[in-house]
Structure formats: structure tokens, C-alpha cells
Amino acid sequence: MTNDELLWRIAGGSGDGIDSTSKNFAKALMRSGLNIFTHRHYPSRIRGGHTYVEVRAAPHEVKSRGDGYNFLLALGDSFARNPQEDAYYGNEEVKPLTENLDELREGGVIVYDEGLLGDDDLADLNERADENDWHVYPLDLRGLAREHGREVMRNTAGVGATAALLGMDLAPIEELMEERMSGEILEQNLEILEIAKSEVESREFTHDIRMPDPGAGHDEQQVLVSGSTAIAYGSIDEGCRFISGYPMTPWTDVFTIMSQNLPEFGGIAEQVEDEIAAAALAIGASHAGAKAMSGSSGGGFALMSEPLGLAEIAETPLVLVEAMRAGPSTGMPTKPEQGDLEHVLYTSQGDSNRVVFAPGTAEEAYEQTRWAFQIAYDYHIPAIVLYDQKLGGELKNVDESVFDREPNPSLGSVLTESELEDAPHHASGKFERYRYDGEGGVSPRSIPGQENGRFLVTGNEHNPSGHISEDPDNRIAQMDRRMEKLTSIRATLDDAETSNQTVYPPEAVDEDRTYGLMTFGSQQGTVEEAVDVLSESGYSVKALGVSDLLPYPEAEVRAFLDSVDHCLVVEMNASAQLRGLTQKELGDVGSKLSSLLKYNGNPFEPEEIAAEFETHVEGGGDEPSKNTKFVPAAGD
Amino acid sequence: MSAFSAIGEDRDVDQNEFTPGIEPQATWCPGCGDFGVLKALKGAMTELGKNPDEVLLVTGIGCSGKLSSYFDSYGYHSIHGRSLPISRAAKLANPELEVVAAGGDGDGYGIGGNHFMHSARENHDMVYIVFNNEIFGLTKGQTSPTSPKGHKSKTQPHGSAKDPIRPLSMSLSAGSSYIARTAAVNPRQAKEILVEAFEHDGFAHIDFLTQCPTWNKDAKQYVPYTDVQDADEFDFNLGNRRDAGDVMYEAETRLADGEVLTGRFYQDDRPSYDQEKKRTGEMPEQPLAERYFDDDYEWERSADLMHRHR
Numbered sequence: 001m002t003n004d005e006l007l008w009r010i011a012g013g014s015g016d017g018i019d020s021t022s023k024n025f026a027k028a029l030m031r032s033g034l035n036i037f038t039h040r041h042y043p044s045r046i047r048g049g050h051t052y053v054e055v056r057a058a059p060h061e062v063k064s065r066g067d068g069y070n071f072l073l074a075l076g077d078s079f080a081r082n083p084q085e086d087a088y089y090g091n092e093e094v095k096p097l098t099e100n101l102d103e104l105r106e107g108g109v110i111v112y113d114e115g116l117l118g119d120d121d122l123a124d125l126n127e128r129a130d131e132n133d134w135h136v137y138p139l140d141l142r143g144l145a146r147e148h149g150r151e152v153m154r155n156t157a158g159v160g161a162t163a164a165l166l167g168m169d170l171a172p173i174e175e176l177m178e179e180r181m182s183g184e185i186l187e188q189n190l191e192i193l194e195i196a197k198s199e200v201e202s203r204e205f206t207h208d209i210r211m212p213d214p215g216a217g218h219d220e221q222q223v224l225v226s227g228s229t230a231i232a233y234g235s236i237d238e239g240c241r242f243i244s245g246y247p248m249t250p251w252t253d254v255f256t257i258m259s260q261n262l263p264e265f266g267g268i269a270e271q272v273e274d275e276i277a278a279a280a281l282a283i284g285a286s287h288a289g290a291k292a293m294s295g296s297s298g299g300g301f302a303l304m305s306e307p308l309g310l311a312e313i314a315e316t317p318l319v320l321v322e323a324m325r326a327g328p329s330t331g332m333p334t335k336p337e338q339g340d341l342e343h344v345l346y347t348s349q350g351d352s353n354r355v356v357f358a359p360g361t362a363e364e365a366y367e368q369t370r371w372a373f374q375i376a377y378d379y380h381i382p383a384i385v386l387y388d389q390k391l392g393g394e395l396k397n398v399d400e401s402v403f404d405r406e407p408n409p410s411l412g413s414v415l416t417e418s419e420l421e422d423a424p425h426h427a428s429g430k431f432e433r434y435r436y437d438g439e440g441g442v443s444p445r446s447i448p449g450q451e452n453g454r455f456l457v458t459g460n461e462h463n464p465s466g467h468i469s470e471d472p473d474n475r476i477a478q479m480d481r482r483m484e485k486l487t488s489i490r491a492t493l494d495d496a497e498t499s500n501q502t503v504y505p506p507e508a509v510d511e512d513r514t515y516g517l518m519t520f521g522s523q524q525g526t527v528e529e530a531v532d533v534l535s536e537s538g539y540s541v542k543a544l545g546v547s548d549l550l551p552y553p554e555a556e557v558r559a560f561l562d563s564v565d566h567c568l569v570v571e572m573n574a575s576a577q578l579r580g581l582t583q584k585e586l587g588d589v590g591s592k593l594s595s596l597l598k599y600n601g602n603p604f605e606p607e608e609i610a611a612e613f614e615t616h617v618e619g620g621g622d623e624p625s626k627n628t629k630f631v632p633a634a635g636d
Numbered sequence: 637m638s639a640f641s642a643i644g645e646d647r648d649v650d651q652n653e654f655t656p657g658i659e660p661q662a663t664w665c666p667g668c669g670d671f672g673v674l675k676a677l678k679g680a681m682t683e684l685g686k687n688p689d690e691v692l693l694v695t696g697i698g699c700s701g702k703l704s705s706y707f708d709s710y711g712y713h714s715i716h717g718r719s720l721p722i723s724r725a726a727k728l729a730n731p732e733l734e735v736v737a738a739g740g741d742g743d744g745y746g747i748g749g750n751h752f753m754h755s756a757r758e759n760h761d762m763v764y765i766v767f768n769n770e771i772f773g774l775t776k777g778q779t780s781p782t783s784p785k786g787h788k789s790k791t792q793p794h795g796s797a798k799d800p801i802r803p804l805s806m807s808l809s810a811g812s813s814y815i816a817r818t819a820a821v822n823p824r825q826a827k828e829i830l831v832e833a834f835e836h837d838g839f840a841h842i843d844f845l846t847q848c849p850t851w852n853k854d855a856k857q858y859v860p861y862t863d864v865q866d867a868d869e870f871d872f873n874l875g876n877r878r879d880a881g882d883v884m885y886e887a888e889t890r891l892a893d894g895e896v897l898t899g900r901f902y903q904d905d906r907p908s909y910d911q912e913k914k915r916t917g918e919m920p921e922q923p924l925a926e927r928y929f930d931d932d933y934e935w936e937r938s939a940d941l942m943h944r945h946r
């Protein structure tokens with residue numbers, strides 16, 4: 001991390017308004033011309049429990065959570081359970097101040113709410129502050145809020161204090177408040193913001209950190225979006241107007257965004273009895289001629305295994321999204337992990353016949369969701385967008401033009417009634433929807449209600465008109481045709497103008513480097529920043545973020561691995577699933593691949609990857625971290 | 637102009653239209669009640685003047701699931717217990733389709749019970765036929781959710797300790813707006829009830845007694861049967877939930893004793909799900925499926941939503 005960036009952490013309890021406050025703060029900084037990346041950490045609770053959001057802001061591009069933080073606004077957990085030291089979960093009230101304090105950088109600033117946290121709670125805070133050169137500014141945030149408005153407005157007071165300490169202009173914050181509030185609530189918030197700021201400004205400052213200078217600012221209009229937003233918007237732009245689902249963290253975000261927007265766009269959103277139904281509804285709607293999606297997180301996706309397999313053999317277009325969280329079973333519901341890769345690749349009986357994308361950024365989430373729809377409807381195959389709690393929830397600024405795109409409502413490989421009239425029919429009268437000779441394995445479909453289009457769909461193996469068949473020759477022809485689709489899809493993706501795989505730095509595509517870092521999904525930006533850190537330390541290194549997981553981008557990964565002597569595969573799970581997949585797909589790269597794994601509920605930080613690289617790969621550096629695990633190369 | 641010209645066309649239909657040109661030989665056993673459902677369904681569709689291309693028949697797994705193989709329309713032979721979520725979504729995507737779901741008693745009252753309850757609650761405008769033979773047939777004779785208490789089978793060697801499901805009562809409490817029971821041995825009533833069910837605007841559930849001559853030999857052929865509408869013993873108003881509940885209770889209890897009560901048990905006119913969703917503004921007036929064929933439609937874009945994120 002360079003010193004010209006702010007890593008502002010706002011910490012409190014669930015229900016304390018951390019999310020909305022941080023979002024507005026981030027947006028204000030974006031409007032002031034800075035680049036933004038946020039990181040959310042929250043418990044599976046409605047009220048109380050240590051929650052924080054980090055807002056990283058810098059004039060340069062930021063692609064990851066940062067390394068630690070340099071500004072803490074500790075509100076205290078106003079919904080804490082019994083606040084005693086010896087309580088089962090410890091004293092929750094003070095956790096927003098004391099938990100993860102180790103990660104506060106030297107020279108960091110602490111603002112805490114004196115109104116909630118007294119001297120007794122903060123036994124060794126001043127001592128530690130001295131040791132670490134932290135600068136502590138207590139302020140009675142809730143007292144101030146109560147006096148000039150309502151106690152819940154203490155977050156506003158905290159933002160006012162932040163502005164004072166960072167020498168930040170209030171204008172963008174006030175502007176946002178004016179857009180979101182009105183009347184007395186607005187007046188009170190503006191007053192509290194102002195008063196908190198001037199109250200803190202009257203003090204003597206001992207810290208050096210200031211708001212980074214945005215310089216020239218952004219070249220074009222920026223928007224602040226999450227991965228979940230990008231997935232939902234990609235779906236909307238592909239003409240998806242049907243979603244069915246069942247709430248489950250963290251998939252609920254996509255489901256909510258779609259449910260709120262679809263009615264206005266003449267679409268249909270269905271919250272149903274369970275995830276089996278959710279996936280089955282998407283299949284039913286798609287069969288009847290709508291572009292449809294469903295999704296869930298790991299546990300709900302497990303229930304979708306059965307309909308997913310049906311969509312494979314029935315060749316009903318289907319788009320699913322899977323938002324990973326730490327498993328197995330209920331696991332850690334609000335913590336990110338990448339442990340569902342194999343689950344999504346292989347779940348359901350029989351040979352897998354699906355497409356899986358794992359976008360690495362919000363922009364990729366938008367693009368690859370669009371890909372998922374195009375492939376699902378062109379090739380009559382389930383396409384899955386695999387992401388996680390981290391990518392789904394983190395906010396970053398992107399160029400608004402990313403979303404300024406033509407919609408694509410095409411239903412893909414579908415015949416019109418006039419085409420159906422001349423299409424081949426079986427003597428029984430049925431349209432031959434599953435012919436062996438389809439181009440690229442795809443035999444076009446009809447939609448119920450179309451004259452001369454009727455055919456039978458079945459989850460059994462079937463002949464060209466859809467009737468159940470166990471004839472060996474037919475079985476081979478249908479199986480081969482369905483599997484052939486994966487080959488044609490791979491060719492389509494390989495021929496596309498832009499690859500879904502990202503080599504970093506871009507200029508290193510055709511260069512040999514000593515080391516490679518490889519990852520998939522949400523860790524891409526963090527791994528890229530680790531490459532920057534290592535390059536600065538003089539290492540010859542480059543990174544590959546893989547998004548196409550099925551069909552696997554064999555040629556691109558092979559080219560990358562050929563260009564490095566050794567590759568460290570970085571992923572958030574305990575069994576090295578991406579590395580396993582890569583070894584299986586390429587067959588002879590086992591001696592080149594080692595793993596850095598993390599599964600403690602927190603995503604990687606850039607310097608953490610760099611440090612572990614130095615320790616394990618280079619064989620120097622510090623003691624291995626207890627937060628990650630290194631697995632050396634073990635051959636094929 | 638509709639992209640689906642098979643829908644809503646006024647025409648005279650020949651019963652043979654619902655029989656595939658080359659008929660796949662049914663795999664049902666001789667004397668199976670499932671033939672009765674197929675015949676009644678063909679009869680009802682003919683009477684209603686439906687075009688085979690405007691009907692979507694979604695079936696589950698089991699002997700009953702093969703109905704879609706022998707009935708000529710758009711067919712979707714899905715997975716065990718899941719005919720309802722697939723069919724009701726098709727109806728939402730294109731409300732002008734005639735949508736029928738069908739499955740057995742294990743399919744609908746066992747593995748798919750959750751879907752049955754919720755589909756009834758939502759009151760989708762569709763017909764749901766449950767082939768109730770009180771046994772698992774295709775897997776060779778295991779005890780099913782409707783098998784009587786004490787029923788012995790290979791998986792219940794000492795006799796089932798469970799009371800059977802009460803399908804009509806369950807349907808009523810779940811929210812079906814049309815509930816009837818008929819029997820394969822009563823083709824005239826079966827066809828009439830099916831016609832009524834299709835004409836009904838809402839979720840029409842038909843518990844269709846289908847004798848299984850192979851695996852449920854002990855069970856009666858569901859004769860003689862009594863039509864509750866014709867029986868002096870039962871004088872009740874179809875729209876009265878309490879009365880309907882009483883008659884259902886009798887029908888379910890007496891079936892175990894070999895007395896077969898059939899007929900209409902309940903009907904109300906509460907708005908169907910698509911009407912309710914249109915009322916709350918969560919369903920388009922024009923069928924969604926039509927929009928994808930409309931070259932003039934101006935598709936909304938995410939770019940229209942960017943003001944929220946600036």
C-alpha cells in the first residue's frame with residue numbers, strides 16, 4: 001500500500017447502519033474524483049455482532065481490499081449481547097473498537113464513540129496507541145446526535161469527525177444527503193455533520209493522514225456498483241425478464257435487485273417454496289419462451305442439482321448464479337470462500353454438460369453474465385455464473401459506459417412458426433427437436449403455442465422427436481451431440497474479441513516470467529495487486545485470472561504456464577480445487593503448481609499473498625502466516 | 637400478430653388429434669387405470685376444442701409420468717415430483733397456454749408435496765391431475781403416501797404404521813380453488829370433471845383414482861362408486877369450506893373401507909395467481925413469451941438505472 005490512499009473502516013454492530021453510511025461515504029469520495037473499493041465483513045445476525053466496512057480510496061486504480069486500514073471509526077455495537085469480558089462471545093459492545101485492531105497501520109487514526117464506550121472498556125488502548133503511533137480522538141457521537149436530532153444519526157456525526165480529521169470537503173457528502181433525505185431528517189443530519197466537524201476541528205491534530213488528492217479526477221462519469229448489481233444488470237441487458245428464487249445469503253442480493261426492477265420492466269419475479277422449485281420454475285419459463293434465471297448459494301444450489309441435470313438432458317436453456325459462502329453445510333453464511341467450484345462443476349448425476357463462468361471483477365460479472373445468457377440460449381445448455389460473498393458485496397467505481405450497451409433479447413436457437421412448417425417432423429406428427437445433425441451440436445427448438453412445433457421433452461434419454469429411447473445407437477448419437485456443444489462453446493469463446501481470462505500485467509501476455517500467480521473469481525484483483533508488490537520488490541512475476549472453468553480454457557492456461565517456471569495457485573478453499581481442475585485438464589503440469597489457500601472466512605490481502613510467496617516459493621521471508629496454508633507442488 | 641397461432645383458435649377438434657400419428661405403444665399394464673386418464677383427457681380437450689399445439693402437458697416420474705408420451709401435445713416429462721414448478725412457470729411466461737400437470741400419488745403427495753401445497757396456495761390457473769393408485773407402481777409395489785394404514789409391501793413388511801395422506805383435505809387447506817375426485821372406471825364423470833377443471837379459473841386439483849391391477853391387487857377396482865353430487869346422504873354447497881371439508885373427510889376415510897366416493901368437493905372463485913399478480917403490478921398484461929418475437933419492442937436497459945449509482 002502506498003501512503004496516498006485512505007483505508008477507512010467503519011465498525012459497529014449489525015443494524016447500526018454501517019452499510020448505508022459506508023456506501024454514501026464511498027460514493028462521496030468517488031464523486032470527488034477518487035477510485036473506490038470496499039470490503040464488507042458482517043456476521044449472520046440481524047441485530048448486533050461485529051460488522052465493518054472498509055472503504056479504500058486512492059487517486060490510482062484500486063482492485064482489491066487493502067492491507068489493513070489506516071482510519072477506524074468505531075461506533076460500538078449498540079445491539080451487543082451481554083457486554084461482559086467473560087461472556088461466551090466476549091464483550092461485543094467494544095468489539096468494533098478492539099477486534100482486528102492489530103490490522104490498524106502505524107500512524108493510524110481512531111475515532112470512537114465515547115457515548116457508548118467508557119474508560120473501563122478500553123483498558124490498554126492508550127498504551128497500544130503509544131506503541132503503534134495511533135492517534136485517538138474520542139467523541140460523544142450519540143450524545144451529539146441525540147442533542148441535535150436522533151441517536152441513530154451518530155453515523156453522520158462520525159462522518160463529520162472523519163471529514164474534519166482528513167481535511168475533507170463536506171460538499172459531496174451534503175449533496176448525497178440532499179438526494180436521499182428531506183425535511184427535518186435532512187436538516188438534522190446536515191446540522192450534526194457540521195457540528196461534529198467543527199467540534200473535531202477545534203482540537204489539536206497529531207496525525208499525518210489526510211484525504212488523498214484525487215488529482216485530475218476521472219476522465220468520464222463513474223458509477224459505484226457491486227458484483228451482484230453487475231450480474232443483475234447483465235441479465236437485464238440480455239432480456240432476462242423472469243427470475244425465481246428463495247432467499248439465501250449472499251445470493252439474495254441478485255435476487256433482490258432483479259425482483260425490484262423486473263416488474264417495472266414488464267418482467268416476473270417469483271419467490272417460491274424452495275430451491276428445487278426455483279430452478280424448476282426457471283426451466284418452465286424458459287421452455288415457454290422467456291429468458292429466465294435462478295440462483296442460490298451453496299446450500300440452495302445443492303437442491304438445484306436435480307433440475308440442473310434435467311436442463312442438461314432436456315436442453316432447456318437455463319442461467320443459474322451461485323454465490324459462494326464458506327461451507328460445508330450452513331458453514332459461515334456471511335463469509336466468502338471459493339469452496340463450491342467442484343460442486344458447481346459436477347453436481348447432478350451423469351456427465352456434466354454445462355458452462356461455468358467465474359468473473360473476477362464487477363465489469364467481468366456484467367460481461368460474463370451476458371455470455372452466460374447468450375450461450376445458454378444459443379446452445380440450449382445450463383450456464384452458471386459462479387461468484388462469492390466478496391465479489392457480490394464489494395463496491396467499486398467503474399466507467400458508466402460499461403453499461404451503455406445494446407440489449408440482446410434474442411431467444412437464441414429457436415424456430416419461428418413459418419420455419420417450423422418446413423422443419424422435419426416425425427411420422428407421429430412431432431417436430432424433431434433433437435436431431436442428430438444440428439450445427440455445433442445444437443438442434444433448434446420450438447416454443448409451446450407455436451403451430452406445428454409440438455414435441456416431447458423428457459429427462460429420459462430420447463430420440464429426435466423426444467420420445468424415450470434406450471437404443472444404443474441413439475444414445476451414442478445424442479450423448480455425442482450434447483457433448484459436442486462444449487467443444488463448439490469453447491471455440492466460440494476462444495474466437496471472441498476479448499478473452500474472459502485476464503493476464504496481468506497486460507503487457508506480460510507474451511513475455512516469459514520466472515513466476516506466475518494463478519487464481520479464479522473474486523481474488524483476481526487482489527492477486528494482481530500482489531503482482532505489483534512483488535514486482536516492486538524485484539521479482540519477475542505475472543498473474544492469470546481464470547474465468548472460464550467449464551469448458552476449460554486449456555490453450556490459454558497452457559500458454560501461461562509455459563511462460564513461467566513456477567506457478568502459485570491462489571484460492572479461497574482448503575482442497576485446492578482450481579489447482580486440481582487445472583491438473584486434470586492439462587494433465588502434465590503438476591510439478592509446476594503449488595497452492596496458497598485461505599479458508600478462515602476472510603479474503604486475501606495483496607501483501608499477505610506477497611509475503612507468503614516470499615516465504616514459501618522463494619524460501620526466504622517471514623514465518624508462515626497462520627491465516628493461510630501453503631501446499632507444495634506434488635507432480636501429476 | 638401473435639407468434640403463437642395455435643393459441644385460442646376456434647375450431648372443431650377430432651379426438652384423434654390428441655393421439656400421436658404413430659402411437660407409441662403404452663407401457664402400462666393391461667387393465668391399468670392410467671388408460672382411463674388418457675382417454676378422459678383426450679375427450680375433455682376435444683370437447684373444449686383445443687389445438688394440440690396450444691397445450692403443454694407436464695408430467696412427473698412414474699407410470700403416470702408417461703401420460704405425456706401417449707397424449708399428443710407439447711409435452712414435458714420432467715423429474716419426480718417437479719411437474720408443478722415447471723408447469724406453473726410456463727403458465728406465468730405465457731398465460732394463454734393451456735397448462736396441465738400430472739403425476740402419481742407418490743409424485744404429488746410425497747416427493748412433490750411441498751410444490752403441491754404452494755401451487756395450490758398460489759392458485760395458478762391450471763389443472764393438476766394426480767393418478768392415485770395408493771401404491772408405487774413403476775418401482776414395483778412399495779407403500780405410497782396414500783396406501784392404507786397396515787399396508788404390507790416389500791418396504792413395509794410388517795404393515796405401514798402410517799395413516800394415509802388425506803389428499804382432498806390437504807388440497808382444501810392448501811388453497812386449491814377446484815377440488816374433485818374421479819375414477820378411471822367412471823369415464824363419463826372423469827371427462828366432465830376434467831372439462832370443468834379446465835374451464836375453472838384457478839388451481840384445479842383432481843385426485844384421479846387409477847386402479848393398479850399388478851401391484852395393488854388387494855385394492856378394489858374403485859367400484860362401485862358413488863357420486864357425492866347424486867347421493868342423498870351428502871347435500872352440501874361446493875363453495876362452503878366447512879361442508880366440503882366434512883365430505884372430503886368422509887370420502888378419504890371410507891376409501892380405506894372400500895367405499896368409493898367421487899365427484900366435486902369444492903369450488904370457489906377467488907382470483908387466480910396471474911390476476912393477483914397483475915393487480916399488484918408484478919405481471920405484464922401481454923404474455924411475456926410474445927415479447928421476444930416482437931421486433932418493435934423497445935427493450936429496457938440497465939443504462940436506464942445508472943442514475944442510482946452515480
